[in-house]
Amino acid sequence: EADIYQTPRYLVIGTGKKITLECSQTMGHDKMYWYQQDPGMELHLIHYSYGVNSTEKGDLSSESTVSRIRTEHFPLTLESARPSHTSQYLCASSVVAGGNTGELFFGEGSRLTVL
Amino acid sequence: KNQVEQSPQSLIILEGKNCTLQCNYTVSPFSNLRWYKQDTGRGPVSLTIMTFSENTKSNGRYTATLDADTKQSSLHITASQLSDSASYICVVSDRGSTLGRLYFGRGTQLTVWP
Numbered sequence: 001e002a003d004i005y006q007t008p009r010y011l012v013i014g015t016g017k018k019i020t021l022e023c024s025q026t027m028g029h030d031k032m033y034w035y036q037q038d039p040g041m042e043l044h045l046i047h048y049s050y051g052v053n054s055t056e057k058g059d060l061s062s063e064s065t066v067s068r069i070r071t072e073h074f075p076l077t078l079e080s081a082r083p084s085h086t087s088q089y090l091c092a093s094s095v096v097a098g099g100n101t102g103e104l105f106f107g108e109g110s111r112l113t114v115l
Numbered sequence: 116k117n118q119v120e121q122s123p124q125s126l127i128i129l130e131g132k133n134c135t136l137q138c139n140y141t142v143s144p145f146s147n148l149r150w151y152k153q154d155t156g157r158g159p160v161s162l163t164i165m166t167f168s169e170n171t172k173s174n175g176r177y178t179a180t181l182d183a184d185t186k187q188s189s190l191h192i193t194a195s196q197l198s199d200s201a202s203y204i205c206v207v208s209d210r211g212s213t214l215g216r217l218y219f220g221r222g223t224q225l226t227v228w229p
Contacts, residue, residue, distance in 0.1 A: 004158075040124075042219040043159075043204075090158055101208050101217060103149065106158025 003027050006091050006107035013081055014115050021076045021110045023091035031101070032074040035090040036060060037109075043090065049074060050096075081114045088112075117142040119207050121220035129228055132195055136223045138188040138205035146210040150179055150190045153202045153222065162190070162203075195227045 004025040013019060025032065030051045035043040035058075045058030049068040063085070064078050074093075078085055089110045095102040119140045128134050140148070147166045151159035163172050165181040165188060172179050176199075178191045192199055202222040209216050 040221065040224075042119075042221045045217075092158070103161045103164065104151075104159070104206075104217075106160070108158050109156070111156075 004091065004093055004105050004107045006089075006110050008110060009108060010111050010113075012113045012115065015080075015082055017081050017114075019078050019081055019112070021089055021091075021112070023074045023076070023107055024072050025074075025093045025105070026072060027093060027105065028071065029093035029095055029105070030071065031094050031096050032068065033092045033094075033104070034058075034064075034066060034074070034076050035092065036062070037088045037090055047076065081112075083114045086112060086114050117207075117209065117218050119205055119218045119220040121203075121205050121223050123223060124221070125224040125226070127226045127228060128195055130195060130197060133191065133193050134195060134225065136190045136192075136203050136225070138190070138220055140186050140188070140205070140207045140218070142186075142207040142209050142218050144210045145183065145186075146208040148179075148181060148188050148208070149206045150177070150188075151204040151206060153204060155201070159204055192225075195225075197227050197229060200225060200227045 007022045032049045034047040037043045044060035046060050046062040047066040049055050055066050066076050091107040092104040094104050122137045149164045150162045153159040163179040176193045181188045202224050204222040205220040207218045
């Protein structure tokens with residue numbers, strides 16, 4: 001079982017609120033990711049990190065921001081939530097060896113609903 | 116354009132039956148292909164990894180095949196169980212960048228009925 005944890009699992013908030021989705025892993029993986037997933041659709045990469053103080057935007061444009069101050073922690077923040085942000089957010093981590101991305105270990109996901 | 120297409124989109128089978136899920140990709144240069152299982156409301160979990168030189172690999176009742184020439188992979192599930200009900204996602208990694216970029220299919224939603 002993967003040692004990667006997300007909180008909260010479910011969150012319902014009003015428009016304009018600031019939210020932070022937490023993600024922590026205890027496997028010592030350098031690379032971490034945030035994906036957005038809507039029903040019946042593929043996972044879309046919104047942010048990733050190679051290691052401490054490294055963050056990059058993914059393929060899908062997102063108004064969220066991330067930080068990587070510690071190897072094990074990769075939180076995602078929305079300064080002002082909108083209904084269009086309603087989605088499932090999945091955090092993952094992996095090792096990278098020889099330019100190849102290893103197995104992704106996913107958290108349980110955070111389902112966000114913005115009213 | 117690098118893409119991963121999965122079929123069928125959804126599948127319903129009876130418990131104990133076998134089934135095969137398909138994954139076609141155009142990702143190049145190819146590094147590896149993984150099949151993930153995602154239970155409802157959970158994160159995906161890796162089932163198998165296929166590299167260029169591998170044709171088939173088994174993990175219990177799951178058997179993955181890879182034809183690198185036709186860029187096709189399949190996941191065969193034998194003697195299905197109710198717990199096999201999930202979305203099965205095909206993920207292809209490229210070798211063209213230092214990032215080992217990943218391309219995701221939309222998944223096949225499998226439902227196993229008693």
